Amino acid sequence: MAQGGNWDRISWEDLKEARRVQQLFRGRFSEHDAVQLYLHCNRNLQHTINFIFEGEPLDIRNAIGGGKWQVVASRNNRSIAELQRYDIPAEIRQFGCKDCDNVWWHRVPSRKQVSRCKVCHRKFDAIPKENEWCWAKHICDSCGKEFHGFGAMNHTQSPCYDCGNLCMPVEIMPPSKRTSRRPRNVHSCTAPNCYNRDRSHDNVPIVRMCVHPLSMGRRALNPSQPHTSTCSTVKTFLDKDDLQSFCNYEPSQVGISKDGDNSD
Structure with a gap:
């Protein structure tokens, strides 16, 4: 004993x-x-x-x-x-530090969704799913087409590539859920802040905001709230699965597939 x-x-x-x-x-x-x-x-x-x-x-x-x-x-x-089976429920969640303008994804236990900024080393709570932004999945409610592009939940709309209907994101995709193919086309939309704004088609709806990294000027669009420790949680051992910070939404850890799809 x-x-x-x-x-x-x-x-x-x-x-x-x-x-x-x-x-x-x-x-x-x-x-x-x-x-x-x-x-x-x-x-x-x-x-x-x-x-x-x-x-x-x-x-x-x-x-x-x-x-x-x-x-x-x-x-x-x-x-x-x-x-x-030692299956501890875990999720891949998005985090953002406003002061450091740092954004990262981290695999965390479902009951303790907390991660530390690699720049300032402060702890933050996960960004609520309804406020996430990054590479987004859209499904057109008019024609049913699925397409991918940068978006922010409950904030941005993207025109469907087939019918032009404005679509809200249905999911923000962490790096591990993205395909390995890169977009064939350069991003362009009708948002006033888009770095490559499309001014050639009058019939394309104007979207409110572009969250492409080159358009935003900053990465922490909806930053995390600082974590308030209750001293009752267990130190996580999931750090080896940390997806780390990545510049311009590009995952930096080897083995994580890069952004990509067949559309902007």
């Missing part, structure tokens, strides 16, 4: 697995308790999970050295299934 004096045996890998136990059980154990449980089960994550689910409360209390903890009740089959 691991006791409090055995922390000299803890490796970085042990600590990461212990934090995974914390995250799987929604923070019901402190970091110290999670480490003790993990060591008690011979550094086996599956055995640790089974021990927490199936062990007697007294045995669990003894394993963590008598510390305070909350009895974990089985909430529903989905939660149990998530725990058994």
